[in-house]
Amino acid sequence: MVGISVKRLFVATIAALLHFSSAQADAGFDLSPGQPGRVRAEKDERAIAAIPADFEFVTPGKFTVAVSPGGPPLATYATDARTVIGADPEYAQAVADSLGLSLELVPVAWIDWPLGLTSGKYDAVISNVGVTEQRKEKFDFSSYRQGLHGFFVKSDSAITSIKKPKDAAGLRIIVGAGTNQERILLKWNEENIAAGLKPLELQYYDDEAASLVALASGRADVIVQPHAQLVFIAARDRKIKRVGTLSAGWPERSDVAITTHKGSGLANALTIATNGLIESGIYSKILDRWRLSEEALPRSETNPPGLPKF
Template sequence: MILRRAMLSFILGASVAAGLVPAALRAQDKFDFSPEQPGRIRAGTNPDAIKAIPQSFKFAEPGVLTVGISPGGPPLGAYATDTRTVVGADPDFAQLIADSLGLKLNLVAIAWADWPLGLTSGKYDAVISNVGVTEQRKEKFDFSTYRLGLHGFFVRTDSKIAAIKEPADAAGLRIILGPGTNQERILLEWNKQNVAAGLKPLELHYFDDEASRLLALASGRADVIVQPHAQLVFFAARDQNLKKVGTLSAGWPLKSDVAITTKKGNGLVDALTLATNTLIGNGKYRQSLARWGIEAEAVALSETNPPGLPRL
């Protein structure tokens, strides 16, 4: 119950702190947070994917795809208005996969830290919760990629900044980010490159909480905010005072993929990759992402256990 109340506070809190009380209502004009989800995209069964499930594989519950998901915030996964049902882009994708395999879907809300143990113990069949592929994780888990891991560069709607694609584009800008984040790692490297090239350094502004970051940008104390792309898409729809000027791989300079995660060696991964590629091919996949405004994170092809981010 505490987690559910926290999620409702997450949806409303930053708006209230920034003096934007009606903002969450505007987000509902774009995103559906009802438990019924009448607009959720559905798929038919995929006979080839079903055949790819090993006969020896035992689902956590017969006839059901049990998926662990951490409702960390919209638009990827959050509690609906009933404070019980998990909705968002990841639940939508989980439904498409369950449909493809001819199974019912059971979403199990979990704390992020609990997914590895729950998956290895067989409590759920898969995790669909923004899990990135890393070489370390590949030692214990199999992956079927389904989204790009992206950070976003967002500015105020009245900003004259048109695009940020490379380090030089950010030279001299006042950039908001969280301390100790992946974004900080990347931007510190960008700053080194700019200084070495004789360009103005980046001016990094650190804020611990979401509301303070958004308020700093809205008040003009900084030029750009950088954090996970999907989060900023939601904030832009909710507050209507942000616009996107660029994206950045979360694994920069390497590619970073988000994947369906399964227990290593249980054989389910091939069926999941096949199902995902069929959904990509028939357009259901992109329609599902579009419901939550994150088409920019679409992959062109699902891969089984691609190269992951190296150990740091």
């Protein structure tokens, strides 16, 4: 019996890995370099007027933005393996339109954006950067999305909703070691134990494929990762579904923001531009196109409260 179980697990693992490596276009997202459905915006004179008179863009007439192509739907390389596309690049284009500028995207490794921004290589970073109190010491922020983690389960799971700690009591949850979501779930676990509820069982795997195999095989009940990543996986594989979201700043909201050099004066103009996009409906169209409407903000703020130092 043990041999049969191991054999079945091996076959399931190989099948899953082959499926995960299939073309991303199957996910129903437009990953073409041309992006015919890209949403564009008109000039926003209020935002343009808010740009400080002495502010110098890296390249005159252009809004130079760093983005890390970490994966869809936020930012990735198109099917030509050269053009950067996704929700963040499209939003950057709309902001550039609002400012009356052309967009210059600069693909960077995530670890490199702070030094590049500080040294003046680009005007802003639009790459899923979360607002934290520590980062606010060096950078200014204009919020444009909620920072969310997602609770996802197998499509046929009996679990329908996870909104608060007691909803997760007794569940086997896959989470990344050392992540913010792990920190929050450990607090949830403490609350549940104090309330006499069953503890959470946190599980850790080396990679995404192993995590999804564990979920598919029934060895885990729930997977928790950044929401956008799981949205794409759910669309690609059609084997998991969302049953809840978790703020990165739980129990408070935590925002993702355009990041600019501290004191550059550009943040207020970018906040005004984002609010203009929200008012015009362009903002919601961009999020809808990339299936991220759950991450929408009602309004952009300059330097909103960020995650505290831990």
